[in-house]
Amino acid sequence: MLELKQIGLKFLSDEKESTILEGISLTFERGRIYALTGPNGSGKSSLARVIMGIHLPTTGQVIYKGEDITALGIAERARKGIGYAFQHPARFKGLRVTDMMEIAMRRSGNHECWPLLKIGLCPDEYLERPLDASLSGGESKRIEVATLLAQDPDLRIFDEPEAGIxxxxxxxxxxxxxxxxxxNGTTIIISHQEKILNMVDExxxxxxGTVTLRGSQAEIWPQIRESTRCSCRRDCPRGGMPHADCSR
Ligand SMILES: Nc1ncnc2c1ncn2[C@@H]1O[C@H](COP(=O)(O)OP(=O)(O)OP(=O)(O)O)[C@@H](O)[C@H]1O
Ligand SMILES: [Mg+2]
Known part of the structure; x- marks a missing residue:
């Protein structure tokens, strides 16, 4: 379904280049559910953004259903069946929940109440609500997940769907x-939750910014716990404060 070949991503800020992703080569098969996990700032959302076409990679290729889509933008990728539920959903001034559901449902043809009911929001209470800051964090997140369900894309990426729920x-x-x-689809869930990591195939x-482990839950869960136990191994640059003792 999806193949990432040697994906690299760099950002330039204040004339300083930072490497966000490096040498990422992964394949995602049809019919399987994957979890992408790792410490905060490790590049999970950035990788999702590369797959969705929000960031163009500095190096490498994105191959979707056998086609090189590296140069394609978000709209073209969405048309080809790639969908992404953002970690931090955007607010849309002037747009109501019902409008969003209608736009999302164009491809699937489902009833507009269906995704809201699925995600546990009462349509009579939410359909007319504006998609703005008046929604709570959890409500906004649930509507984001409902929107992806409504789109029903072949390749769906949920970015920390559990956050705020x-x-x-x-x-x-x-x-x-x-x-x-x-x-016949592929699901990628970015998550830190053990319950979600337990339900996936891989x-x-x-x-x-690099892939350090890949495997079934039973194979790699013990190693994940070990590798994420200590996140900063560098001393304070101002001195007098050594980094945490990672051996404890
Ligand atoms: N536009 C940008 N310019 C500079 N650095 C960025 C930009 N976007 C992300 N980064 C940096 O890239 C790194 C990876 O960010 P990313 O959001 O992909 O992490 P993540 O693994 O999703 O983290 P989290 O678990 O907190 O969501 C972080 O250090 C972040 O600060
Ligand atoms: Mg993230």
Missing amino acids: DLWSFEQLVEVIGSSHRP IILLED
Whole structure:
């Protein structure tokens, strides 16, 4: 379904170049669910943005269904069946939830209430609400997930779908994401949650912009716990403060 070949991503800020992703080569098969995990700042959302066409990679290629889509923009990729639920959903002044559902549903032809009901939001309460800052963080996040379900793309990427979701809705969310996965599609879930890591076919661990581990939950979970135990191994540049003792 998707192949990433030697993906590299660099950003330039204040004339300083920073490497965000380096040498990432991965394949994602049809019919499988993947989890992308790793410490904060390791590059998970950046990689999702490269797949969605929000960032063009500095090096490497993105191959989707056998076609090189590296140079294509977001809209073209969305038309080809790639969808991304943002970690931090955008607010759209002037747009209501019902408008968003209608736009998202163009491809799937589902009823506009369906994704809201799936994600546990009452349509009568939410359809007319504006997609602005009046929505709580959790409501906005749930509408973002509902939008991706409504789009029903072949390749779907959920970026920390559980963030801000209350405990009561979390179980439902995991169930909905799992059951919405189609045998001919591919699902990638960026997550730190053990329950989500438990439900996928394969886990990919990203650290410092590179893939350091890949395998089933049973194979790599113990190593993930070990490798993410100590995140900063450098001393304070102002002196007098050594980094945390990673051996404890
Ligand atoms: N536009 C940008 N310019 C400069 N640096 C950036 C930019 N976008 C992201 N970064 C940096 O790239 C690194 C990776 O960011 P990214 O958002 O991909 O991390 P992440 O793994 O998704 O983290 P989290 O678990 O916190 O969501 C971070 O150090 C971040 O500060
Ligand atoms: Mg992120």
